Amino acid sequence: MTVPPGRRERKKAATRQKIADTALRLFLERGYDAVGIRDVAAEADVAVTTLFSHFASKEALVFELDEDFEQRLTQAVTGRAPHEPLIPALRREIQALVRHCTADSAAPLWRMIDASPALRKYEESMRLRHAESLATAIAADPGPSPTTTVCRAIARFVIDAYSLAREEAEPEAAVDEIFRMIEAAWEVGRSGAGRAVTGR
Amino acid sequence: MTVPPGRRERKKAATRQKIADTALRLFLERGYDAVGIRDVAAEADVAVTTLFSHFASKEALVFELDEDFEQRLTQAVTGRAPHEPLIPALRREIQALVRHCTADSAAPLWRMIDASPALRKYEESMRLRHAESLATAIAADPGPSPTTTVCRAIARFVIDAYSLAREEAEPEAAVDEIFRMIEAAWEVGRSGAGRAVTGR
DNA sequence: ACCGTAACACTAACGGTTATGGTTTAGAAA
DNA sequence: TTTCTAAACCATAACCGTTAGTGTTACGGT
Numbered sequence: 001m002t003v004p005p006g007r008r009e010r011k012k013a014a015t016r017q018k019i020a021d022t023a024l025r026l027f028l029e030r031g032y033d034a035v036g037i038r039d040v041a042a043e044a045d046v047a048v049t050t051l052f053s054h055f056a057s058k059e060a061l062v063f064e065l066d067e068d069f070e071q072r073l074t075q076a077v078t079g080r081a082p083h084e085p086l087i088p089a090l091r092r093e094i095q096a097l098v099r100h101c102t103a104d105s106a107a108p109l110w111r112m113i114d115a116s117p118a119l120r121k122y123e124e125s126m127r128l129r130h131a132e133s134l135a136t137a138i139a140a141d142p143g144p145s146p147t148t149t150v151c152r153a154i155a156r157f158v159i160d161a162y163s164l165a166r167e168e169a170e171p172e173a174a175v176d177e178i179f180r181m182i183e184a185a186w187e188v189g190r191s192g193a194g195r196a197v198t199g200r
Numbered sequence: 201m202t203v204p205p206g207r208r209e210r211k212k213a214a215t216r217q218k219i220a221d222t223a224l225r226l227f228l229e230r231g232y233d234a235v236g237i238r239d240v241a242a243e244a245d246v247a248v249t250t251l252f253s254h255f256a257s258k259e260a261l262v263f264e265l266d267e268d269f270e271q272r273l274t275q276a277v278t279g280r281a282p283h284e285p286l287i288p289a290l291r292r293e294i295q296a297l298v299r300h301c302t303a304d305s306a307a308p309l310w311r312m313i314d315a316s317p318a319l320r321k322y323e324e325s326m327r328l329r330h331a332e333s334l335a336t337a338i339a340a341d342p343g344p345s346p347t348t349t350v351c352r353a354i355a356r357f358v359i360d361a362y363s364l365a366r367e368e369a370e371p372e373a374a375v376d377e378i379f380r381m382i383e384a385a386w387e388v389g390r391s392g393a394g395r396a397v398t399g400r
Numbered sequence: 401a402c403c404g405t406a407a408c409a410c411t412a413a414c415g416g417t418t419a420t421g422g423t424t425t426a427g428a429a430a
Numbered sequence: 431t432t433t434c435t436a437a438a439c440c441a442t443a444a445c446c447g448t449t450a451g452t453g454t455t456a457c458g459g460t
Contacts, residue, residue, distance in 0.1 A: 124321075
């Protein structure tokens with residue numbers, strides 16, 4: 001971004017982009033299962049091996065852009081205003097992400113994803129990776145450090161909020177509803193309740 | 201179980217069992233990736249197509265037994281003692297399941313699973329199916345009915361508790377820790393807090 | 401004894417993915 | 431400039447999970 005990238009890197013990026021664009025277009029035109037890797041490669045005018053040197057799998061072609069999902073989440077934790085509480089910051093970010101992927105323009109894409117078991121599976125394990133990153137970011141947050149177990153649980157809950165809300169009738173209301181629960185869980189987890197304190 | 205099954209069904213069950221046993225043995229001996237479907241079929245002395253008429257995929261060979269996981273969870277909800285609160289019943293069941301799969305005898309199997317991305321992916325989406333069943337069971341529970349969103353969220357949290365605790369150093373303590381959070385989340389979700397009540 | 405069909409077999413293919421080995425070309429070094 | 435290196439790309443063929451197509455056997459009911 002700072003230094004002018006050489007021709008080589010520009011060409012590489014262009015190739016990658018062309019593959020991604022072609023793939024998405026074909027998938028939406030003919031359906032994910034009806035388009036083969038060889039079709040995509042031919043239409044993008046590259047070799048199959050080249051395609052796989054840019055994307056790890058067929059599914060990765062669809063989620064090309066969702067790698068910054070991870071970054072936005074961790075950023076919401078590490079880059080929030082000083083003294084802003086954790087959970088509301090995460091809630092705002094999840095709201096934004098949900099709004100983004102439930103927008104009308106994204107509808108055909110997500111309909112396609114929901115229709116393909118392979119794509120659903122891929123997304124699920126992608127989200128779990130995101131949850132792990134988020135857990136790390138939460139654990140590194142200054143102030144009272146809860147257990148890593150608590151951090152990992154909260155991170156999972158946040159990801160759950162996203163993927164559940166995405167498929168609800170009123171996504172934003174669902175995010176609010178689930179985050180009220182997460183807030184309560186966080187309070188309990190943060191204070192380490194039960195560890196020889198309120199032994200019930 | 202009640203009537204004596206005919207020879208046909210016995211033979212079918214025997215074939216299925218032989219396939220499953222052979223597969224698991226080969227997988228543990230040589231590693232999941234190093235064993236092909238054709239190897240398993242040959243060793244079990246069946247055709248490849250026969251193997252796939254018994255198991256939907258290679259991964260399903262490994263999780264053959266885990267189909268009752270789903271049943272045990274929903275049973276823990278629908279079949280619990282009258283007036284026993286929901287969350288503790290679920291906690292007990294998850295404890296049992298975690299204990300079961302962290303037992304020493306199961307260690308090699310789970311090490312294999314954790315080492316294979318394909319198997320992890322398969323397990324993850326299996327768990328999500330389980331979560332949906334659990335959510336349905338919770339929603340059908342008599343008494344005060346929370347939103348379906350709340351039920352689905354709690355179901356996910358419970359599944360999260362299982363899969364997180366499974367890979368912690370002290371699984372049973374982790375289950376307790378996470379369930380304290382789930383309990384709090386459930387209380388908040390159940391009472392519908394925030395819906396024009398405690399608007400904050 | 402006969403028939404319908406469930407279980408199984410064999411072959412060949414399909415589609416995602418990878419290994420192999422070769423060609424071009426950007427960009428640094430001489 | 432010329433030369434060299436390595437990155438990007440290409441073409442081919444194979445591997446492996448999975449499925450379709452097409453029988454063949456033998457169980458269980460009539």
